[in-house]
């Protein structure tokens with residue numbers, strides 16, 4: 001694939017093949033721990049082998065030119081260092097522009113660049129295509145500009161770009177998983193302290209199957225911000241009587257003792273944040289002792305809590321997971337990511353994967369009226385320069 005991309009790069013930007021470097025950042029899937037990151041709880045995501053490739057070459061013009069194979073209709077977007085502000089007509093290119101602006105703010109050299117992107121993550125499916133393009137750009141510029149920032153600093157920079165430059169109030173999970181992922185491992189991350197541990201993802205005779213509702217996530221951002229605000233309001237009330245910095249520090253027993261302080265809506269939202277954090281820690285322990293059956297039960301409870309207490313699922317995600325729960329090859333199934341559409345994550349016995357995709361797909365199309373998409377995914381490493389050795393081993 002990289003030789004083809006190089007060819008396209010040359011056709012687009014001219015010159016010969018010299019001096020082109022390639023970088024890669026994965027997408028991510030979260031196994032459990034949903035809407036816990038901005039509540040100071042734990043998450044358990046992993047990086048995927050699908051992701052975003054970026055080919056780059058330095059030039060002697062003071063301009064940066066961006067092109068994405070995934071959005072040919074926007075053509076080449078050219079920006080100068082004199083104006084790196086957010087521009088809605090730049091669409092997808094605002095993500096890498098935001099990262100470029102962050103490096104500019106650090107006083108990095110204002111080098112001319114030609115960059116070609118190619119992503120294998122379905123866009124807007126909740127598999128972190130935006131964190132992926134942010135991190136691939138951050139790792140690339142860090143190398144080209146010789147900044148020497150460590151990977152965690154690039155993760156934080158990317159989250160900051162997403163929050164301040166793009167204007168999406170997300171937590172740190174996506175950028176962390178995309179930046180710090182490790183092959184064959186899930187990451188248990190404490191989002192309050194950023195302490196983390198890699199847990200070997202031993203799935204034996206099972207595969208990870210992602211099912212995409214293909215539902216357009218219309219009002220997702222405002223509903224996301226609303227959930228966040230309700231949890232923050234609940235925390236502020238609890239802080240009047242408890243010495244806590246986040247909901248992630250509470251056990252469900254401690255929360256139960258204080259629910260009278262909260263409105264009915266705040267009670268539900270806080271209950272999800274607290275119980276989901278407990279489930280995530282228990283799921284990590286189950287994974288460590290190789291108890292996939294327990295892991296699968298916790299995935300189901302997680303979905304139910306997201307459906308009933310956090311109310312971020314909807315008919316599409318519910319239909320997909322219910323069909324999955326009813327399939328004999330399923331070990332666990334739940335929605336993954338922010339919700340309101342997007343994808344489910346399923347642990348399915350390998351022998352049943354084909355049948356799973358057919359039957360769950362049929363049940364979905366029958367109820368919803370359009371098709372779901374399925375991807376059997378592998379767990380890969382975090383954002384990095386793509387070496388020739390890696391290319392040869394593909």
Ligand code: GLA
Pocket residue numbers: 033034035036037038170171172173174337338339
């Ligand atoms: C989105 C956000 C993450 C996280 C999840 C929900 O993916 O970007 O920070 O909050 O939703 O778990």
